Amino acid sequence: xxxKTASDARQLYFEDFEVGRRFTTAxxxxxxxxIVAFAQQFDPQPFHLDAEAAKQTFFGGLAASGWHTASITMxxxxxxxxxxxxxxxxxxxxxxxPRPTRPGDVLTVESEVxxxxxxxxxxxxxxxxxxxxxxxxxxxxxxxMLARLVVPRRETTSARSRSSSxxxxxxSRQP
Amino acid sequence: xxxKTASDARQLYFEDFEVGRRFTTAxxxxxxxxIVAFAQQFDPQPFHLDAEAAKQTFFGGLAASGWHTASITMxxxxxxxxxxxxxxxxxxxxxxxPRPTRPGDVLTVESEVxxxxxxxxxxxxxxxxxxxxxxxxxxxxxxxMLARLVVPRRETTSARSRSSSxxxxxxSRQP
Numbered sequence: 445x446x447x448k449t450a451s452d453a454r455q456l457y458f459e460d461f462e463v464g465r466r467f468t469t470a471x472x473x474x475x476x477x478x479i480v481a482f483a484q485q486f487d488p489q490p491f492h493l494d495a496e497a498a499k500q501t502f503f504g505g506l507a508a509s510g511w512h513t514a515s516i517t518m519x520x521x522x523x524x525x526x527x528x529x530x531x532x533x534x535x536x537x538x539x540x541x542p543r544p545t546r547p548g549d550v551l552t553v554e555s556e557v558x559x560x561x562x563x564x565x566x567x568x569x570x571x572x573x574x575x576x577x578x579x580x581x582x583x584x585x586x587x588x589m590l591a592r593l594v595v596p597r598r599e600t601t602s603a604r605s606r607s608s609s610x611x612x613x614x615x616s617r618q619p
Numbered sequence: 620x621x622x623k624t625a626s627d628a629r630q631l632y633f634e635d636f637e638v639g640r641r642f643t644t645a646x647x648x649x650x651x652x653x654i655v656a657f658a659q660q661f662d663p664q665p666f667h668l669d670a671e672a673a674k675q676t677f678f679g680g681l682a683a684s685g686w687h688t689a690s691i692t693m694x695x696x697x698x699x700x701x702x703x704x705x706x707x708x709x710x711x712x713x714x715x716x717p718r719p720t721r722p723g724d725v726l727t728v729e730s731e732v733x734x735x736x737x738x739x740x741x742x743x744x745x746x747x748x749x750x751x752x753x754x755x756x757x758x759x760x761x762x763x764m765l766a767r768l769v770v771p772r773r774e775t776t777s778a779r780s781r782s783s784s785x786x787x788x789x790x791s792r793q794p
């Protein structure tokens with residue numbers, strides 16, 4: 445992988461996330477060889493495997509698997525976008541691919557905190573919902589992801605005493 | 620990849636999908652080497668890279684990246700689960716990981732048609748929403764995915780004349 449240099453190495457805790465805070469990753473250039481290699485392993489369909497055969501398909505040319513775009517997005521978030529203490533751990537989310545990723549695309553991920561949800565049952569962590577838009581070099585969006593991330597608190601003890609008076613919405617679904 | 624033998628080679632069109640129809644894939648066994656190789660490329664975090672380091676983390680041991688589970692699910696659907704004419708093409712969906720995928724897990728995907736949506740603007744295709752549960756050998760669910768798939772009609776001409784009287788719900792979001 446040929447990501448541009450990563451940035452912030454500071455570790456982020458639940459207390460550091462507020463709605464509206466934004467993060468931008470480094471960028472990654474995808475080429476035909478990467479698209480085909482991923483597809484051979486995980487999504488072996490003509491429009492991901494063969495530029496010539498792809499012309500006759502829905503995509504009208506070679507396109508990356510949506511799961512490849514998602515995986516590159518994850519790499520960018522992990523290596524340069526979201527330095528969360530304990531790691532980038534997703535409980536789930538929503539994903540759409542408004543436009544295919546093509547050979548030669550240079551992808552960058554821009555993220556924004558959408559919701560911050562404290563926990564009653566697990567005072568040592570919370571859920572941060574982040575919207576991550578993956579864009580190509582023409583500023584076209586190839587993926588929109590709403591991810592629910594499990595984020596540890598910096599101070600568990602004081603967090604526990606605060607948890608009953610928090611204004612954040614508790615979420616019974618969290619792990 | 621070492622999937623068990625695939626099954627039905629018959630091509631499915633929009634007309635073949637009705638709510639409640641079910642599909643089951645072949646199975647795939649994941650091992651530590653696969654988990655680490657995927658993580659090195661797309662999700663380089665200790666709990667996906669190193670069994671020993673993973674013990675001290677949220678996961679309490681080596682776990683596959685959720686995107687790895689998603690990618691294996693896609694492979695199983697493409698090679699043995701959903702023989703859709705034109706391919707398995709997702710417009711987007713929702714994904715949750717209720718439980719980690721572990722080394723040695725044997726994954727199988729069970730899918731059910733949840734919604735079938737005709738199109739007014741694109742009479743040659745429709746959207747089929749499928750719920751796919753990825754389960755391990757203990758019948759525990761490691762991933763739930765609701766995917767909106769773009770599916771071509773078998774007969775475009777007659778489909779066009781029927782489209783105004785269809786009982787299916789039109790969907791303006793479709794590609």
